[in-house]
Amino acid sequence: MNKRLILTLCATLLLLPLSGWTQQEEAELTVKITPIKSHLYLLKGRGGNVMASIGDDGILIIDDDYNEYATAYHKALESISGTAGLPRFVVNTHWHSDHVGTNGYWGERGAVILAHDNVYARMSTRQEMKLFDRVVEPSPKPALPVLTYSDAMTLHFNGETVEVQHFPRGHTDGDSVIFFSAENVVHMGDHYFKDKFPFVDLGSGGNVISFTDNVAAVLAKIDDNTVIVPGHGELATRAELVRYHQMLRTTTERVKSMLSQGMSVEQIGEQGLGDEWDSWGQGFIDEPAWISFIAGSI
Ligand SMILES: [Zn+2]
Secondary structure (H helix, E strand, O other): OOHHHHHHHHHHHHHOOOOOOOHHHHHOOOOEEEEEEOOEEEEEOOOOOEEEEEEOOEEEEEOOOOHHHHHHHHHHHHHHHOOOOOOOEEEOOOOOHHHHOOHHHHHHOOOEEEEEHHHHHHHOOOEEEHHHOEEEOOOOHHHOOOEEEOOEEEEEEOOEEEEEEEEOOOOOOOEEEEEEOOOOEEEOHHHOEOOOOOOOOHHHOOOHHHHHHHHHHHHHHOOOOOEEEOOEOOOEOHHHHHHHHHHHHHHHHHHHHHHHOOOOHHHHHHHOOOHHHHHHHOOOOOHHHHHHHHHOOO
């Protein structure tokens, strides 16, 4: 099986909505709850990491996984909060279906959905993801963000300042990173695949160079006590994010230098980036795919 095909299969598993699931199967889907600090929780189903702020002001969630997981998240939020388990606010870090899949479920139940302007633009129109040979149809109205912003938005919720900040040309063109000031927690969306090469969606306005700059900008805003919620993977420390940033910089420089020696992207993929980074290519994005994202960004 060639590398491109492996990438396509992995991507299909991660990004495609689950279809043809029976109600019985959906009822068996579970969400793992991990307390982060105080009123903040990490919830994990199958797609991107979901974070919840649950307190006197109600429930706010960052991202909301695949469509089929709606009732599993609803049960999880009910059990943590001891309430009806309905979020007042849903913040989307970006438009991919493994992060916005249950928007419609919450939108129909009264949640206000917030996201960057470009998330609205992409979710409300037909999108082609050429890399995966996939078309994403426009989302139904209840799933669309109703409050959008071009740069940043601040929520004052459950006793802290929740700063939602857009980082341009990152994983897509509409990514937000969310900082919880009082508890010193940050949700990075898909700017962070912990210990793995990230998916950078060049077709949705992403770019590896500015993606790397964005990660540096987050590093400059946080400290050694910050708890980091990646888009995919387990909770992380600043030191782990520093290592990820080193990977981004070093591998980009290596690809640039090999390209300048006249090597093709395929030749670089065959030669590889060195043993140091082997384990980083064992996730959703393998090394040849990562090399192609770098080459496509410079
Ligand atoms: Zn994504």
